[in-house]
Amino acid sequence: MDRIIMHYDMDAFFASVEIREKPWLADKPVIVGTNVVTTCNYVARKYGIHSAMSTAMARRLCKNGVYLRVDKDLYQAESDRIKELVLRITDKVEFIALDEGYIDISEIAKKYTSLEYFAEKFKKGIKRHTGLTCSVGVGFNKLSAKMASEVNKPDGMHVFKDEDEFIDYVRQKDIGIIPGIGKKTAQFLKETGICKVEDGLKIPLQQMRSILGYSKGDMVYEYMRGVDRRAVKNSRKIQSISNETTFNFPVDESDIIEKEIAELFKKTYKRLLGKKLHCKTVTIKIRYENRETITRSKSFDGLEDQFTKLWETLVGLKEHIDFSRKIRLVGVALGNVARKHGEQLSLTNVNSMKRKNKIEKLKNSIRRLEGGN
Numbered sequence: 001m002d003r004i005i006m007h008y009d010m011d012a013f014f015a016s017v018e019i020r021e022k023p024w025l026a027d028k029p030v031i032v033g034t035n036v037v038t039t040c041n042y043v044a045r046k047y048g049i050h051s052a053m054s055t056a057m058a059r060r061l062c063k064n065g066v067y068l069r070v071d072k073d074l075y076q077a078e079s080d081r082i083k084e085l086v087l088r089i090t091d092k093v094e095f096i097a098l099d100e101g102y103i104d105i106s107e108i109a110k111k112y113t114s115l116e117y118f119a120e121k122f123k124k125g126i127k128r129h130t131g132l133t134c135s136v137g138v139g140f141n142k143l144s145a146k147m148a149s150e151v152n153k154p155d156g157m158h159v160f161k162d163e164d165e166f167i168d169y170v171r172q173k174d175i176g177i178i179p180g181i182g183k184k185t186a187q188f189l190k191e192t193g194i195c196k197v198e199d200g201l202k203i204p205l206q207q208m209r210s211i212l213g214y215s216k217g218d219m220v221y222e223y224m225r226g227v228d229r230r231a232v233k234n235s236r237k238i239q240s241i242s243n244e245t246t247f248n249f250p251v252d253e254s255d256i257i258e259k260e261i262a263e264l265f266k267k268t269y270k271r272l273l274g275k276k277l278h279c280k281t282v283t284i285k286i287r288y289e290n291r292e293t294i295t296r297s298k299s300f301d302g303l304e305d306q307f308t309k310l311w312e313t314l315v316g317l318k319e320h321i322d323f324s325r326k327i328r329l330v331g332v333a334l335g336n337v338a339r340k341h342g343e344q345l346s347l348t349n350v351n352s353m354k355r356k357n358k359i360e361k362l363k364n365s366i367r368r369l370e371g372g373n
Contacts, residue, residue, distance in 0.1 A: 001161065005232060006103045006119065007137045007145035008126070010082070011154035013099035015041040017078050018068055020131045023292050029065040031058050038070055042154055077283040077297040078130065080240030080335040085129055089122075094233045102142055104232040119157045129244075131293040139166070143179065143228035166226035170197045178223050180216070200224050241271045242283075244331030250289040252326045264332040265314055269307060277337040278303035282313045285331035286321055293329075296320050303340050310334065 010016065014032040019025045019041065029044035031037055037053045047062040055067060079098035086093055092104035105118065112118040119136045126134050133155040137148025144160040147170070151158035160166045170177060175194055176186035192211060194200045200208070201224055209217035222228070243264045251257060261284070272279060283297040296317040304310060314332065 001140045002106070003104070003140055004106045004109045004115065005139055005142050005145040006105050006122070007139075007142070007149045008086070008101060008103070008122065008134050009136075009149045009153070010099035010126075010132060010134045012039050012041045013079075013132075014039045014070065014075055015044075016132050017075055018071075020292070021074070021294050023290075025066055029062050030068065031055065031062070031065050032068050032070060033058075034069055040065075073281065073297045073299050074295060077240070077281060077295055077333060077335050078132075080281075081242060081283075081285075081331075081333060082126065082130060082132075083239050084242055085126065091234060092232055102145060102232045105138075115159045115161075116157065119159065123155070123157060131287070131291060141226070141228040142230050142232065143223055144226055146179065147177075160226070163226040167201070167224075170224065171201070173197050175200055178220060180219055180223060185212070185216075197224055240281075240283075240333050240335035240337060241268055241275070241277070241279075242331060242333035242335075243267045243271075244285060244329060246287075246329045247327070250326035250328050252324065254323055257323060257327055257330060260330055261314075261318070261332065264330065265311060268332050268334055269310065272305065272334050272337065275337075276339060278305040278340045279310070279334040279337045280304070281333075281335035282310055282317065283331075283333040283335055284314060284317045284321065285329070285333065286327055287329035289326040289328055291328070294321065297335070299336065303338060305340070 015030045018032060019030060027043065029041065029047060029049070031040040031044050031049060033039075033055050035055055037049060037051050037055055037058050039051050040049050040058075044058075044062060044065055047065070049058045049061055049065070058065065059067070075098055082099075083093075083095055083101070086101060086103060090103065090105070090108060093101055095101040109115055109118055112121070115138045119138050123134060123136055126132065135149045135153040135155060136157045137145045137151065137160075138158075139145035139148050139160040140162060144166050147166070148158040148160050151169075160169070173196065174186070175181060175189050175197055176183070178197065178200075181189070189195075189200070189211070194203065200220065203211070203221075205217070205221050208221045211217060212220060245260055245264060280303055281297055281299040283295055285293065285295045287293040298313050298317060
C-alpha cells in the first residue's frame with residue numbers, strides 16, 4: 001500500500017471512563033446523558049438503548065440501568081491524555097472527536113513485521129496507559145480504515161490491505177453501510193432497487209449521478225469501491241501536557257507518593273512554560289494495585305500559568321483521593337492548553353501611543369512639505 005491509515009475509536013468512551021472510575025458498574029447497564037443518551041456501554045445496548053435516544057425511552061427499556069450525568073471535564077481530560085499518547089507516535093494525526101482519530105502510519109508501519117502486529121501493539125498501549133479499550137482499523141485510506149475499525153467492535157481490530165479486500169467485505173452488506181448514506185438516502189436507494197452494495201456496484205457513474213445528484217453520486221460511486229482521496233490533516237495543537245510514573249511495585253507510603261506527585265507537577269509545569277503555554281484544566285491520575293484507575297480534574301474560567309494557583313488546585317484535587325490503598329501509578333496533567341493573547345493596554349499606554357502617532361504624522365507632513373520646495 002502506498003498509504004497506510006489507521007483509525008482508532010474508543011469503545012463506548014464516556015461510559016467506559018465512568019466504569020473505570022467506578023469498577024462496580026462493570027456488569028451493569030450504564031447510560032450517560034441527561035435528557036438524551038450520549039453513550040452507553042455494551043451491556044445497555046443489549047436492551048436496545050443507543051446514543052441520541054431520549055433517556056425517558058431508555059428508562060422504559062431498561063429500568064435497572066445506571067443513569068449518569070455527563071462529566072465533560074473528566075472526559076476531556078482523558079481525551080487529552082489519549083491524544084498526547086497518540087502524538088508520541090507521530091504528528092500525522094487528525095483527531096475528529098474526543099474518542100477517535102486517523103493516524104497516517106505509512107512510514108511507521110515499515111518498522112513492524114505486520115500491520116496486524118502494529119495495530120495490536122497500539123491497542124495494548126492505550127489499554128496499559130488508560131485502562132480503556134479501543135477498536136482499530138487499518139486501511140489504504142481514511143474510508144477503509146474507518147470501516148475496518150467497525151468490523152470487530154468492541155476491542156477489536158481489522159485490516160483492509162487493498163480495494164479488492166474492501167469490496168469483498170462490503171459487497172453483500174446493506175447499502176446503508178457506506179459512509180455518507182443516511183437513513184433517508186438508503187431508503188430512497190432501496191426504492192430504486194439498490195438494496196445492497198452489490199446492487200450499487202452495477203450502476204454506472206452517470207446513472208448514479210442522475211439518482212443522487214452530481215456530488216453525492218460521485219461520492220457514493222467511489223466509496224462503494226473503496227476510493228477516498230482525503231488526506232490525514234496534520235495534528236491540531238497539543239491539548240495537554242502530562243507526566244506519569246509507574247512504580248515497580250505497589251506503594252502505600254504517603255511520603256513517597258506525595259513526593260512523586262510534586263516532582264511530576266514540577267516537570268509538567270516546566271514543560272508548560274517551556275512551550276510558552278497556559279492551561280485551563282488540572283488533572284491528577286491514580287491507578288491502584290487492582291488496576292482501578294481514577295482521575296480528578298478542575299477547570300478554570302480562563303487560562304492560567306501561575307505556579308501557586310496550579311499547585312493549590314492540584315492539592316485540592318488530592319483531597320478527593322484515597323491514598324490509604326496501594327498505588328501502582330500516579331500522573332499529573334495540565335490540559336486545554338493554549339497560548340495567551342497579549343495583555344490589554346492600559347489607558348496610559350493607549351494615550352502614549354496616540355501621542356506618538358500624532359507626532360509621527362506631523363513629521364511625515366513636514367517631510368512632504370520639504371520635499372515639495
